[in-house]
Amino acid sequence: MPLLDALPFGAGVALAALIGLILGSFIATLVLRWPAGRALGGRSRCDGCGRALGVRDLVPLVSAFVSRGRCRTCGARIDPFHGRVELVSGLIGVLALAWAPGTTGWLWALFGWLLLPLGLLDARHMWLPDRLNAVLAISGLFLAGPMLEMSLLDRWIGALAAGSLLALVAWTYRRVRGGEGMGGGDPKLVAAIGCWLGWQPLPLVLLLASLGGIGWAVVAQRKGDRPLALRPVPFGVFACTAAFAAVPLWPLISAR
Template sequence: MLLSRFLLAVCAIIIPISAWLFAPVDTVILSCLFGWVLLALAVIDFRSLLLPDPLTLAAALLGALMVATTRPNDWLEHLIGGVAGYLVLFLVETVYLRLRGRDGLGRGDAKLLGAIGLWVGWTRLPDVLLLASLTGLLAALTANRLLKKELSASTPVAFGPWLALAGWISWLAGPLLVPSV
């Protein structure tokens, strides 16, 4: 418990430092708020497998505010990012449920990717999804190995923390795979 609180405090301190160093200058304060909301969402999802709508909405509203105040000419790219981010994971969730007859992804993940899409725009969604999938898989395999628990198709794994991490990295690092339009 003490270690997890320490790690949480370190992450909370790293957010403004990384925002100061890597976020566009005109977005540092909004970036810090976005980072702290992402951190809260990651912790909650990790503990409860839930992404609360009010926090996801806060991330989306911060993204809309960022676009309106610092990138008004790019609003369409960011709006498409928000809608596409939501729809991609909504489609995955729906298709999986129809094919397998059970939930495989929560609606909160779709909402979170939609909020992240507002921040990064549609061209960076592939970066976010790839990075989130790889880090989530690596974390699940590492936890499996360290905890000596068997993973199965029905083992619940929180995806929100990895979406949050990937969204933060993509926001700060810029395009990784697909250059911005």
């Protein structure tokens, strides 16, 4: 990416933030509409009065701030989920380009932007769509080599090893416990993550994801009344978070 590599540090961070905010608006719409069976295309409309939203209503973060979080026509409250996702997506771009200006940073940002809708859909609906997993996997095989300097072979091995390991865990749980212990999308997600990271960082990813899942389950158990064994854990949320964190952590751990 010669053109992006040539950007000054501040310009790169600002551009990544802007791209993140714009993508965050689309990601929020996708997460809200897709599970409800609503079309992803077409004009955005107010959920209260159905008015088609114009450009001044769709500026990430700014429009909601100016309108105080309400529709200018009917006064209906705008779901704050939009602004939160836009902010997180923008921060992904800022963090990535501040940490690694140039190709590595842009690839890390792209990785984060692809992981974000998967993590949100799993958190809200316990759903990891095959199509999003496929986009993550294919983009990783084609683009991710320079991010951690992993060869295509390493990334193929990572995909096959990670997917097979989690599929085996899910199969073993069904055989031993007689029920589903892991959703079908989790092995596919971790396989797609392997397409980006290669096989070497995957133990770190699985360790961080498992610790995050265990911590979440323990906290949720203290706040609720369902037994821990019966409480579903959105493992995809923790796998996405761990995969994103592994990009800067792995070079530090593996440095000699």
